[in-house]
Amino acid sequence: MAQATRDVVGDILELLGTLTPGQLRRLMRDLPLKYRRELIERWQGWAQAGQCEPPGDWRIWMIRAGRGFGKTRAGAEWISEWARMLPEARIALVAANDADGRRVMIEGPSGLLAVARSDEEPRWREGLRELHFSSGAVATLYSAAAAENLRGPEHHVAWCDELAKWPHGEAAWDNLVMGLRLGDAPRVLITTTPRPTSLMRRIMALPGFEETRGGTNDNAYLPSNFVEAMVASYGGTRLGRQELDGEMLEDVEGALWTRGLIERCRVDADAIGKPARVVIGVDPPATAHGDACGIVVAALLRDGRLAVVEDASVEAPPPHVWAQAVAGAAARWGADRVVAESNMGGDMVASTLAQADLALPVVPVHASIGKARRAEPVALAYERGQVVHAGAFAALEDQLCGLQVGGGYAGPGRSPDRADACVWALAALLEGLRKRKAPGVTRI
Template sequence: MKSLDELRHSPPSAFAAWAHRLSDDRAAKLMTDWAWWRRDDQCPPGGDWRVWMLLAGRGFGKTRTGAEWIRGYAETHPGARIALVAASLHEGRQIMVEGESGLLAIAPDYDRPEYESSLRRLNWANGAVATLYSAAEPESLRGPEHGAAWCDEIAKWPQGETAWDNLMLTMRIGDAPRVVATTTPRAVPLVRRLKGEPGVAITGGSTAANRLNLSGPWLAAMRGIYGGTRLGRQELDGEMLEDIEGALWTRALVERCRVDADAAVKPLRVVIGVDPPATAKGDACGIVVAALLRDKKVAVVEDASVENPPPHVWAQAVAAAAARWGADRIVAESNMGGEMVESTLRQADCALPVVPVYASVGKGRRAEPVAIAYERGEVVHAGVFAALEDQLCGLQTGGGYAGPGRSPDRADACVWALAALLEGKRRAREPGVRRV
């Protein structure tokens, strides 16, 4: 008879024949026996760790690993108090609780917890309780106490370090409170900090490690499109990439310029930057809202960009953003023709003035003074805009781009909007000059 390890790696037909010979009860238990199914790189590390950080590519099985660890903890610790922390309550429920690899889906029928949505709480029969929290509301982590926690996608938490610190102060139950953090690696301050902290065990992994459970055509396509690129190295290979050489923006610079979203209440002036798609399909439309605040700083207040939109869709998105923020003008890249951009916006009932800008002037030349304004503290981000910030950190001196995606659509739109507001501030300081 073959060993279980041999069966796991045998052809599907051989495995199916072996499974068919099992009793229904034994087969049902085997299907939910994570210790048998998991790969070596999904096993908790040995040693005396307090935080296990799993940095791995998309599709690696991070969610399943985190959910199974929590399930095992709950089943072996009656009365346990567990924290489940996600970037938002919606993502926590959709992924950690109700997702395909979430806690409800992986649980065996005989020990499936009950989810009380109104209390954001999972209850096991043995008295163990897991409560869902949002990293966007770090103050909600004041007061409760826990013996275990699962933190999902910490690299995209909107108030990462504050939420993490508040969570750590709740980890005070039991002899050895432990936290599992699962995330695609990004060089944000929280992830970089944890890599250097004592008591943090790190496991890395790539998308390919889970290839037996992924679509072959999808995996081949992703490798063909993104293999060898910075985005592929991060999202598929699970590498944590530091700042790009020659980048105009660094992660530390962006974090230093971050303020609460409340800072953007009742701005003095609002401009929307637009970078329309250069091709009929495959490109995003960058739509970024920037505002002049009452303290005279310029702020990014919304990234309303749309992926792969037809003209009427991106035009409607611009019009909606303008209405939300009371914008007074639109600054649009018009290499395709200023009249075409303006007419497309007019069809969406957007009557604001459209100021064309031309990339032929040099994206690098236009972006560099904006980056300098960040350095001087003149520009802030009123909130977190992960996709936009990734692109900004890919813009290089001289006009190069080494960030995610084929084109920095969001970053370009951001630069157009901020440059217009910064120029307006500069002109307003000149004697005898009024803004028009």
């Protein structure tokens, strides 16, 4: 919104706030219908501080807030105002997936159709994935899960919803901002409940970034019994601080890995030398087009340390694709074996890998009985300085920091595919070291 328009609206609303109830009733009674409707439908008169566009020459505005704060309403109102002010506007709406975008951003109770004024008739065109505003502005809905669709289109402004849960966040964000090049001052609004992902931290460190905050308690329009129940159940807990108060908590409570620990274990990839032994950990997807396939390469170094040297994971691949990715990693690093989670069936995993001409031994592990037992000694090896990361592996490290004591997971995505694969590989190398150091039996 232009600064001059915002200032005038603010002055009018401030003046109205000084009137007594009687004066306000008389004013509203004497105003023509057009102006009464305008005052009632003016978002600035109802918005909370954290929902209002910040002043200044910013490029990225993030509303980082808890559930029920009113993030969606603020995003929909901001986009609607741009559509009124700029009839030629081309707008990007980016959600985690198509279903969330339509259900929340377009058709939800606080979405773009719901916040339209009484004299506006925006039309949703399902086949085009476009919302056509009365002014002529057009908003296109994109899914972060299909990041390539953002490659090419140009936009004046964008609204990104729940960025912290985007499945292909880095690629979707990069493609989006490269297309924000229409008009004099392209801008993007992010509305999200925070999670400590690498993309969130990266965006928050960018120049031209502004942030407003808020929590569930700040929304005076929520039912009081709902707020009381949420505070009673989650107030003061880690989950409550994140989901209700909108705090971005860097380390998961009870996490086996912390970000500080991983940073202390990081070394330059060129400094590790030729490994003495290499193992590949694999966490196959449960279905042909399910989650990612975790593929992590770990090595025993000549000095006795272990190193994570590559994250070769692939997203939602069919079996032949992830098998080829494993075979490729094995060839690059000269691996001597593959350790694979076999909940989908040990024979099936071995058969799939054999079809990719992978002749290495495949050692099956069973997550249901072994995940926590294997992860905890691996985390302890990090604490001892026995494991290093040869480079940076953002997606893998986000997942490692979500693994908890006892086998729980509170990181990004539904399943820690990459982290599990990493644990399998490192656990196998640790087991090999343990056996090598075990005392032998001398026959007399």
